[in-house]
Amino acid sequence: MANVASTTASAGTEVTARALREAVFTGLITLGLFFLFVGLKTDQNIRNELILTERWGLLATFVAVSMVGRFLIVAYVQPWLAQRKAVKAAAPEIVKGESFFSRNLSKIAIVALVLYPPVIVALVGVQGSLKWVDNFGIQILIYVMLAWGLNIVVGLAGLLDLGYVAFYAVGAYSYALLSSYFGLSFWVLLPVAGILAALWGVILGFPVLRLRGDYLAIVTLAFGEIIRLVLINWTEVTKGTFGVSGIAKATLFGIKFDASKDGFAALFGLPMSSAYYKIFLFYLILGLALLTAFVTIRLRRMPVGRAWEALREDEIACRSLGINTVTTKLTAFATGAMFGGFAGSFFAVRQGFVSPESFVFLESAVILAIVVLGGMGSLTGIAVAAVVMIGGTEILRELTFLKVIFGPAFTPELYRMLIFGLAMVIVMVWKPRGFVGSREPTAFLHERKAISGSFTKEGHG
Amino acid sequence: MALKTTMTKDPILKVEHLSMRFGGLMAINDFSFEAERGEITALIGPNGAGKTTVFNCVTGFYKPTMGMITMKQRSGKEFLLERLPDFEITKHAKVARTFQNIRMFSGLTVLENLLVAQHNKLMQASGYTILGLLGFPAYRQATKESLELAKHWLEMASLTDRADDPAGDLPYGAQRRLEIARAMCTGPELLCLDEPAAGLNPRESLALNELLQAIRRDTGTSILLIEHDMSVVMEISDHVVVLEYGQKISDGNPEFVKHDPKVIAAYLGVEDEEVEEVIEEIEEIESEQGGINP
Secondary structure, rough: OHHHHHHHHHHHHHHHHHHHHHHHHHHHHHHHHHHHHHHEEEEEEOOOOEEEEEOHHHHHHHHHHHHHHHHHHHHHHHHHHHHHHHHHHHHHOOOOOOHHHHHOOHHHHHHHHHHHHHHHHHHHHHHHHHHHHHHHHHHHHHHHHHHHHHHHHHHOOOOOOOHHHHHHHHHHHHHHHHHHHHHHHHHHHHHHHHHHHHHHHHHHHHOOOOOOOHOOOOOOHHHHHHHHHHHHHHHHHOOHHHHHHHHOOOEOOOOOOOOOOOOHHHOOOOOOOOOHHHHHHHHHHHHHHHHHHHHHHHHOOHHHHHHHHHHOOOOOHHHHHHOOOOHHHHHHHHHHHHHHHHHHHHHHHHOOOOOHHHOOOHHHHHHHHHHHHHHHOOOOOOOHHHHHHHHHHHHHOOOHHHHHHHHHOOOHHHHHHHHHHHHHHHHHHHOOOOOOOOEEOOOOOOOOHHHEEOOOOOOOO | EEEOOOOOOOOEEEEEEEEEEOOOOOEEEEEEEEEEEEOEEHHHHHHHOOOOHHHHHHHOOOOOOOOEEEEEEEOEEEEEHHHOOOHHHHHHOOOEEEEOOOOOOOOOOOOHHHHOOHHHHHHHOOOOOHHOOOOOOOHHHHHHHEEEEEEEHHHHHHOHHHHHOOHHHHHHHHHHHHHHHHHHOOOOOEEEEEOOOOOOOHHHHHHHHHHHHHHHHHHEEEEEEEEHHHHHHHHHHOEEEEEEEEEEEEEEEEEHHHHHHHHHHHHOOOOOOHHHHHHHHHHHHHOOOOOOOO
């Protein structure tokens, strides 16, 4: 470190000079770029004439920010990064054992999730917990479950599915319609919704068996749209764009969550609140998500799960080993769709209302983005990605202090997709294989070593 | 285990009048040969002769335009391979294959590669996943057995030390051996190897010879191989079939084929008049390195 200190003195002035020079250049580029974009603005005056508004102050701010930013990067950040790199290269990498936290991450996470509603209730009261349990807890867990379901198709079997939301819709409408037409309970219809969605997974699977990559993606995209259009246009059954409303709520062993005298609140002597139902729903979706994770982990160690991953790696080699790729693909589609169906029926029971608007392509894209960002095949990574993406966008609603900075007209949630996109670009540049890029082997002889993402393939259909 | 070749012929694979046409190109034209049970049969020929096409027909990756391919198992059961889909040829007819350009599951570990190869057996043991998912003991037993088999082949291919590494991380020669070990894990009676020695250095090539001979000796598996490396072909094969432009030009033991003027002409591309000269040259070369090839 001593020689580093001595050289900084002589190199310091040189770096500062370079930083100043680059700052000036950056300022000029910014000026050129934003002169017309920011400096001048066309407006209509009261007589509908176009007038030019000059905003030199704002332009100056832009230029100043870019200049200062460039100066700081060149003068301080870059030397600091170089120094850190040198130190890192000089010091031998110490392989440290996994900490207690990282070893038991999943257990800690499950315990934290189980304790989440009581802690929230204790902190902000029963009524205040509504927002935190529903908007954050349930919303995120639905996406975690959907992404885990899609992970079977995309992450394990390597089949790019852009129409996953179709199975979500099938599940939601299965529950909504069967419960409102036949009055069946949620607990009966949950497996039915899963089975129906799996059936549709197989129906989608058959025509796309021969397709790969881009072509597969296009057909699955079309499939998602077909399901949505059928829901819109088959008005006698689905009530079209009006949607199905008044969907029956779920019950806990026959106990209803309402104001009646044998309802949940009355039975336990608690004041009536809708928060209890939300907390119940939270545990329900937590259970469903954990079921998805459990089945996925189990299946990966079964021949069918290994066949999925082998299919992702090399389909022709699979066939040469006597693996029936047709049934392997179909089971992947069906299993993934089944969990989509479970999540869908949960969605219907939570909202009490379903309409085709909830099942647009954007939903498929968001779920797929979570899978890709999390790291294809990794349950932990996907859960983290769902928390960051969905929780992050939900938290935008809470950032009311931004109105103080940007003025009262500023609504942060409108920037949701912008930030979503930006976050995706950043994560993909920083970690091209997602948060968890490595793959956990399903069997080992001597020791379990994570497999670097550079060896695994993404699959090509 | 090794089956002594009896006087009566017992072909494991019979290819009769095989033809394969790709549009206007006759890749294989009326090609017939037999592979004996327990023997190593080599299929050789210049580049583009149609060797890999024959392989793809035998293993079901192509459907031949004409011809009959009969696989006769030890039990006496016969399969017409041209009628079976590719995966059933491995599953039921017990014909396994490797590829000219190695096809590994590079993101799976070496061990997992060998477990994937035992898919059908494990699938049945796991009650098509359902019983296994519920944790039935039969599946656990089958898993243990499959691990034992994988261990055995890891040992044979001398890959035990690398068992937990991703297959894509292995050096080329080890990948070749792994591919053969993986094919053996499907429990085949006929093993088809597409240029197993391609790209191997002499030492790896020698190790490959030993592996193939051990496979034949220990399991009695018959081997059909395509090879360019003559040291491998001449050393280990019992029977050589030569293919040129989709037609058989020679068929016999290595010694016979080596001296067949037609084969020499095909490989060296000489005029018929010059064939005699070529034979003389070859004999000269052989007397020089007489000690190497017995």
